Amino acid sequence: MYLVTFRLDPGEYDAEFHELNDAIQVAAEETEGYLGKRTWHAPESEEVLVVYYWESLDALESFGADSDHKRAKRRWTEWYEAYEVTVTEVVEAYGSGFGDDADPPV
Known part of the structure; x- marks a missing residue:
């Protein structure tokens, strides 16, 4: 992973940002091998x-080729x-107690 x-x-952020951000999230979710995301605010x-x-x-690189993602990066x-x-690269992950909040999110 x-x-x-x-x-x-x-x-x-303007309206164009939000539109592009939403399109990028859809592209990520539609990419085979996408497992989810988590967001934190300091x-x-x-x-x-x-x-x-x-x-x-390979999944990550496939997403990186998305045209909306490339446009946003520019x-x-x-x-x-x-x-x-x-x-x-995750070598090992373990723990207990997060239940439905366990990583990777689904």
Whole structure:
């Protein structure tokens, strides 16, 4: 499994951002190998972390080829003050007690 952590400092969102963001989420959900996402908001700042769960690197690369996703990446300065993407391969995951909130989300 792979995790893609999208860390962002939001700027100003307009209607076009929301439309494109919704289209990108649909594209992710329709990509074979997409497992879900989780979003966290830092309590002390505007920073947001979105973690996307992918079954394989091939699935992630397939999503990366989406035209809406590519277009949004080119326009990031219009909507974000800053961003960072980290791709991580999960070697092991374990735990107990989260029930329906266990990762990866479904």
